[in-house]
Amino acid sequence: MTDTSYLVRGAETVDGTRTDLLLRDGLVVEAGTGLSAAGATVVDADGLLVLPGLVDLHTHLREPGGEGSETVLTGSRAAAAGGFTAVHAMANSSPVADTAGVVEQVQALGERAGYVEVRPVGAVSQGLAGTHLSEIGAMARSRAAVRVFSDDGSCVADPLLMRRALEYVKGFGGVLAQHAQEPRLTLGAQMHEGALSAELGLAGWPAVAEEAIIARDVLLAHHVGARLHVCHVSTAGSVEVLRWARSRGVEVTAEVTPHHLLLTEDLVASYDSRYKVNPPLRRQEDVDALRAALADGTIDVVATDHAPHTSEAKCCEWDAAANGMVGLESALPVVQATMVDTGLLDWADVARVLSTTPARIGRVAGQGGPVAVGAPAELTLYDRTVTRTFSTDDLAGRSTNSPYLGRELPGRVVATFHEGRATVLDGSVVDAEEVARGAAARAAARAVAR
Amino acid sequence: MRHLLSTADLSRAQAIRVLDVAEDMADVATREVRKLPTLRGTTVVNLFYEDSTRTRISFEAAAKRLSADVINFAAKGSSVSKGESLKDTAQTLAAMGADGIVLRHPASGAPRVLADSGWVDAGVVNAGDGTHEHPTQALLDAFTMRRRVHGAGSRGRDLDGLRVLVVGDVLHSRVARSNAWLLRTLGATVTVVAPPTLLPVDVSRLGVDVRYDLDEAVAEVRPDVVMMLRIQQERMHEAAFPNPREYARLWGLGAERFRRLPPHTLVMHPGPMNRGLEIGDLAADSPRSTVREQVANGVSVRMAVLYLVLAGDREDPS
Numbered sequence: 001m002t003d004t005s006y007l008v009r010g011a012e013t014v015d016g017t018r019t020d021l022l023l024r025d026g027l028v029v030e031a032g033t034g035l036s037a038a039g040a041t042v043v044d045a046d047g048l049l050v051l052p053g054l055v056d057l058h059t060h061l062r063e064p065g066g067e068g069s070e071t072v073l074t075g076s077r078a079a080a081a082g083g084f085t086a087v088h089a090m091a092n093s094s095p096v097a098d099t100a101g102v103v104e105q106v107q108a109l110g111e112r113a114g115y116v117e118v119r120p121v122g123a124v125s126q127g128l129a130g131t132h133l134s135e136i137g138a139m140a141r142s143r144a145a146v147r148v149f150s151d152d153g154s155c156v157a158d159p160l161l162m163r164r165a166l167e168y169v170k171g172f173g174g175v176l177a178q179h180a181q182e183p184r185l186t187l188g189a190q191m192h193e194g195a196l197s198a199e200l201g202l203a204g205w206p207a208v209a210e211e212a213i214i215a216r217d218v219l220l221a222h223h224v225g226a227r228l229h230v231c232h233v234s235t236a237g238s239v240e241v242l243r244w245a246r247s248r249g250v251e252v253t254a255e256v257t258p259h260h261l262l263l264t265e266d267l268v269a270s271y272d273s274r275y276k277v278n279p280p281l282r283r284q285e286d287v288d289a290l291r292a293a294l295a296d297g298t299i300d301v302v303a304t305d306h307a308p309h310t311s312e313a314k315c316c317e318w319d320a321a322a323n324g325m326v327g328l329e330s331a332l333p334v335v336q337a338t339m340v341d342t343g344l345l346d347w348a349d350v351a352r353v354l355s356t357t358p359a360r361i362g363r364v365a366g367q368g369g370p371v372a373v374g375a376p377a378e379l380t381l382y383d384r385t386v387t388r389t390f391s392t393d394d395l396a397g398r399s400t401n402s403p404y405l406g407r408e409l410p411g412r413v414v415a416t417f418h419e420g421r422a423t424v425l426d427g428s429v430v431d432a433e434e435v436a437r438g439a440a441a442r443a444a445a446r447a448v449a450r
Numbered sequence: 451m452r453h454l455l456s457t458a459d460l461s462r463a464q465a466i467r468v469l470d471v472a473e474d475m476a477d478v479a480t481r482e483v484r485k486l487p488t489l490r491g492t493t494v495v496n497l498f499y500e501d502s503t504r505t506r507i508s509f510e511a512a513a514k515r516l517s518a519d520v521i522n523f524a525a526k527g528s529s530v531s532k533g534e535s536l537k538d539t540a541q542t543l544a545a546m547g548a549d550g551i552v553l554r555h556p557a558s559g560a561p562r563v564l565a566d567s568g569w570v571d572a573g574v575v576n577a578g579d580g581t582h583e584h585p586t587q588a589l590l591d592a593f594t595m596r597r598r599v600h601g602a603g604s605r606g607r608d609l610d611g612l613r614v615l616v617v618g619d620v621l622h623s624r625v626a627r628s629n630a631w632l633l634r635t636l637g638a639t640v641t642v643v644a645p646p647t648l649l650p651v652d653v654s655r656l657g658v659d660v661r662y663d664l665d666e667a668v669a670e671v672r673p674d675v676v677m678m679l680r681i682q683q684e685r686m687h688e689a690a691f692p693n694p695r696e697y698a699r700l701w702g703l704g705a706e707r708f709r710r711l712p713p714h715t716l717v718m719h720p721g722p723m724n725r726g727l728e729i730g731d732l733a734a735d736s737p738r739s740t741v742r743e744q745v746a747n748g749v750s751v752r753m754a755v756l757y758l759v760l761a762g763d764r765e766d767p768s
Contacts, residue, residue: 198650201558201582201627271559317536317557
């Protein structure tokens with residue numbers, strides 16, 4: 001393998017500047033106008049926006065154990081297709097990522113696939129059972145250097161375990177990402193609790209079950225001086241609690257998913273299980289509050305909660321269907337539709353909420369921008385001017401449980417560069433073998449350099 | 451009607467049409483030969499994912515009186531319990547040429563999923579789905595009320611102005627939901643009475659008034675009908691109320707409370723009754739109780755529904 005270099009010609013940066021970018025040896029080596037191609041592959045970026053490669057704090061890659069719905073490789077492809085260059089792989093695999101062995105395996109699979117940087121998330125509790133701390137120290141000190149710990153899928157409900165976990169994670173410079181769901185208040189819960197759940201006869205998932213846990217956790221985090229990250233905030237009440245916590249100086253960050261920025265519980269009336277997700281779709285008031293919170297910074301980042309499921313797990317009656325939606329490929333278009341096209345965020349803000357801040361929260365070095373000379377070549381080229389009807393052709397992972405199929409969405413990822421190599425080019429995901437060869441070559445080069 | 455999934459889908463005219471056809475069907479039951487050839491050559495499958503002998507035999511009797519071929523399919527467990535999935539069963543039934551599927555399922559919305567799925571082309575009749583709806587129960591309740599109120603002149607009439615109390619576990623009751631929408635469509639006013647633990651947090655889409663105190667509701671609403679709902683065993687395990695004694699005292703229709711009802715008030719119960727809990731013997735066995743009529747009317751109403759769904763009633767607006 002020879003070094004591959006690219007000349008990205010005529011891209012527009014988030015501040016509106018038009019620039020060429022020369023990518024070589026995994027870095028942006030030159031920027032400016034009229035750069036010479038000189039042996040580099042030219043990528044025509046006329047009219048395209050260049051963003052720092054997107055970083056997802058919340059991805060389910062399903063491997064090990066759930067390979068029927070996704071693998072590290074297929075999930076990485078989906079990520080690249082969505083413009084991501086790094087993803088955090090949630091710990092609820094089987095076996096659970098609660099030991100150094102599992103997180104190192106997931107990381108190694110990610111490196112071999114080569115599409116994105118795969119940052120494993122470690123489980124807070126052994127087996128996600130919520131009773132004993134997992135080997136947080138071993139995972140933090142492992143080759144995978146885990147910095148985000150979460151029992152996502154389950155809430156760390158026991159207040160004493162939560163306190164200990166916050167304290168213990170702090171000792172390793174990590175952050176605890178809480179799935180806020182009071183389990184007793186959500187027994188058998190199927191959808192947002194309110195007038196519609198009463199009509200549809202589905203067991204309710206009350207907003208207070210999320211808000212009460214967030215309220216408890218921000219107080220605990222403040223008390224022990226630890227960092228807290230709140231996963232997939234879904235209610236207006238949660239936003240109020242977070243706003244109050246920030247005003248008190250609590251070190252809390254929060255994420256919102258694209259689907260909670262766009263979709264409402266009304267879709268559940270069809271009993272179409274593509275709309276079954278946890279936390280559930282909420283009311284329009286909640287959607288509005290979440291958008292406002294992302295705009296004013298109360299919510300820091302957008303994270304996908306990409307949750308692939310097989311058709312068998314979804315193609316059934318509502319109660320029996322699995323929770324979750326795929327979301328990597330559609331994230332940026334949904335953020336454009338809900339936040340940019342509505343005037344709530346500009347593109348610099350998008351780079352912040354989908355790249356810079358998630359990279360900072362996850363302590364991911366070399367990700368999150370800026371797009372500048374000397375910075376790692378982790379980039380996304382995005383055409384914000386097109387509109388398309390989202391279809392399975394736009395999905396690059398193994399599962400198709402997208403709530404956006406058949407829906408019109410703006411924008412399209414045209415190219416993604418990870419470690420200076422294209423993982424998506426001309427709107428198509430680059431062949432897996434070619435990407436893997438590139439990743440192997442880079443790894444070899446790094447080994448030589450050491 | 452293509453399917454009968456929800457009473458909320460029925461217009462006033464459609465609902466009255468079902469009840470009027472049910473009157474015709476009830477007339478058949480008084481004849482010497484209590485059978486119509488209408489659905490000869492048509493296959494109706496009773497697909498039951500929950501045990502409900504009463505509802506199943508009611509549908510079975512209805513289909514047989516219309517000369518349909520009836521297949522009873524008791525599915526062992528649903529996909530919830532990792533048994534046979536709704537999809538596989540539906541495709542099996544489609545392969546067997548089912549024209550109509552009467553579905554009882556523990557998951558709310560399962561009949562809607564089946565009707566929308568494309569897995570099977572049959573007409574779907576909801577025979578009770580989870581904690582959602584039980585439309586034929588509501589239709590037979592409305593039919594029973596209409597007959598008691600309007601007698602022989604029932605045809606073409608609605609329930610305008612009728613005051614109905616529905617008492618009990620509204621939160622989990624498919625009977626309560628289906629009745630709330632249907633009775634309102636027919637012009638009745640519905641008041642639900644229950645402890646707040648057995649009510650949805652927001653009933654605004656049910657179109658009902660809410661009260662917690664049964665005695666107060668009886669005194670102020672002066673109901674024409676009191677419908678007592680069955681209390682399921684599991685509600686006691688969930689601690690929705692302290693114990694059966696307190697429930698019976700505050701929300702049961704015991705002898706004393708029954709005597710305090712206005713003299714014309716009808717007493718209804720979808721059955722099976724927990725005597726001594728939500729209803730006492732005096733109320734259950736009184737002439738003002740419609741419990742046994744409800745069972746008989748159930749067959750007529752289900753004949754009407756099967757006829758309208760399967761015989762392709764062309765005049766029907768849907």
